[in-house]
Amino acid sequence: MGELVGVHGVAKQRLGRHLLLRDWAPALADGVERAAGRAVAVPDLDQAFYGDLFLADAGGQTKSGATEDALEGMDEAELDEVTETLAESVDADDVAAAEGEQAKGYNRIPRALQVLLRAVDRRFGVAAGVLYVGVLRQVRRYLTDSELKATVDARVAATVDDKTRVLIGHSLGSLVAYEYLRQHPEHEIKLLLTLGSPLGLRMVRSRLTVVPLPVPAWVNVRDLRDPVACAGPLYTWWPRIGPDGDRTVDNGGDAHAVEGYLARKATGEALLRALPHLAG
Numbered sequence: 001m002g003e004l005v006g007v008h009g010v011a012k013q014r015l016g017r018h019l020l021l022r023d024w025a026p027a028l029a030d031g032v033e034r035a036a037g038r039a040v041a042v043p044d045l046d047q048a049f050y051g052d053l054f055l056a057d058a059g060g061q062t063k064s065g066a067t068e069d070a071l072e073g074m075d076e077a078e079l080d081e082v083t084e085t086l087a088e089s090v091d092a093d094d095v096a097a098a099e100g101e102q103a104k105g106y107n108r109i110p111r112a113l114q115v116l117l118r119a120v121d122r123r124f125g126v127a128a129g130v131l132y133v134g135v136l137r138q139v140r141r142y143l144t145d146s147e148l149k150a151t152v153d154a155r156v157a158a159t160v161d162d163k164t165r166v167l168i169g170h171s172l173g174s175l176v177a178y179e180y181l182r183q184h185p186e187h188e189i190k191l192l193l194t195l196g197s198p199l200g201l202r203m204v205r206s207r208l209t210v211v212p213l214p215v216p217a218w219v220n221v222r223d224l225r226d227p228v229a230c231a232g233p234l235y236t237w238w239p240r241i242g243p244d245g246d247r248t249v250d251n252g253g254d255a256h257a258v259e260g261y262l263a264r265k266a267t268g269e270a271l272l273r274a275l276p277h278l279a280g
Contacts, residue, residue, distance in 0.1 A: 001161045002046030003275070004028070007180075009171025009196070009258065010138040012051030020047045027262035028168075028271075035268030036279040043271070043278055048159035050152045050176070054138060070133045071109065079113070082136050085203050086116040089132065089230035094119040124227040124255070131256060132227040139172050139198055143207040149179075156180045162188060166274055170195045170258040171228055175204060178213070185214045191274035192218040195261035199238070200231025212240055219245045219270040226255040 006024050029042040074082070090098075098118035109117070117129035124132075142149055156176055160167070167189050169177030174197035181192060192215050198204055199220075218241045222229035235241040247270070251260030261267060272279055 001163055003044040003163055004166040004168060005160050005164050006045060006047045007156060007169040007173030007177045009173050010135050013055045015051055017047045017049040023259055024262060027259040030263040031268035032271055032278050034265040035272050040278060040280050046159055048156040050155040053148060053151055070130050081203055082133060083113050083116060085136055085201055086120055088202060089227055090119040090123055094123050097122055120227055124225055128227045135171060135228050142172060152176055153179055165189060166191045166193060166271060168193045174199055181213045181215055182209060182211055189215050193270055194220045196222060196226050196229050196256050198228050200234050205237055217274060221247045221249055221261055221266050223249055223251045223255040228256050
């Protein structure tokens, strides 16, 4: 148990709590150091791990990185919803440019989806389409598989205790963290920190129970080149965040990587506002 609890994102099936902490803890300390302007101790951090529950899930775990692998096992309803969500992330210019490009290895994929995947790659970078599809599939499964969702939610509830003051959700983990706060209004959390969150996507908002969260502060951090956070400022749908609570950062080459988000000054500043003693 920790004063800060992280809730990880997709494609962590073959990892574990300790492996994730090995990456999260030093990156988080870097973010706090950047905000404090001096060296700090590694914060008291724990990880709510649920990745193993997706081991049998094709979505988000490709064998070769090929788009065909990322789409394996989709039924028509899932394919339609993933296609619609990809279309939300790009504009008409992206699509027009992608229409004129030659397909690159997307031969067994419907043409409309091929174009959207190329458009996402143009806007967010090479292989962004594959990454985005993998995230969307696990997000959708969490939201539609009630048994899986209940087990994931229970993992978080078992990790958070009366010592926990900050909940940090990355990617899919931001949905899971939101659900913990909604389901447990008795908590003593001071800050919900969401990183690279898909909470603004229509497929997510249509399935969540949107309520005012009983938490003093909610800060959302997003990289403008992160396809998972492509819906824009979350305060559009969750006014509780407010314009000042939506922060944009530059994570470099891997816009969606949690280590990049954790190490940013904006993340450290949010943590220090909630827990000033982290600065030492």
